[in-house]
Amino acid sequence: MRRTYAVDLSKDHLVFSAGHFITIGKDLCERLHGHNYRVAARVEGRLDDNGFVVDFIALRDRLQRIVDGLDHRMLLPIEHPQIDVRVENGEVIARFDDRRWVFPECECVLLPLKQTTAELLAHWIGDQLLEWLPTENLTRLIIRVEENFGQWASCEIHLTAS
Numbered sequence: 001m002r003r004t005y006a007v008d009l010s011k012d013h014l015v016f017s018a019g020h021f022i023t024i025g026k027d028l029c030e031r032l033h034g035h036n037y038r039v040a041a042r043v044e045g046r047l048d049d050n051g052f053v054v055d056f057i058a059l060r061d062r063l064q065r066i067v068d069g070l071d072h073r074m075l076l077p078i079e080h081p082q083i084d085v086r087v088e089n090g091e092v093i094a095r096f097d098d099r100r101w102v103f104p105e106c107e108c109v110l111l112p113l114k115q116t117t118a119e120l121l122a123h124w125i126g127d128q129l130l131e132w133l134p135t136e137n138l139t140r141l142i143i144r145v146e147e148n149f150g151q152w153a154s155c156e157i158h159l160t161a162s
Helices: 056-070 118-130
Strands: 005-020 033-045 073-077 084-088 091-096 099-104 108-111 138-148 151-158
Touching (some): 033 056, 073 091, 108 118
Parallel strands (some): 073 108
Antiparallel strands (some): 033 138
């Protein structure tokens, strides 16, 4: 008999409000807009010596820190091939074709992503969480990001428990 274990975390306070825009194809760039995002996590693996996959409280607190760092910020992708993002004199300047946006640097999060889609935000949040999570007993991490009521995207990261 084989047993698997998982911890699911979804809290009303794991939310962030942020602005962004994405491109579709090579010539369409959405208008600047924002969402009230929600984040949830599922961590799967073997039980550790304490009988945990991962401590709920520690997971909640770490995820809250990540979410808080995105809250009330402008999210900008720095790896997009057509969006040029530069920091100059305390300002972030983003350009796409003939459009130009200028934001205070302290109000932006420059993300190492090609787009700020919900899928890639889930990817980035998962990577941030993995920098902290002890992964010896973990087999899978799923991060879900809701960008609008009922519209979820997710990133599933497969790990090898030793």
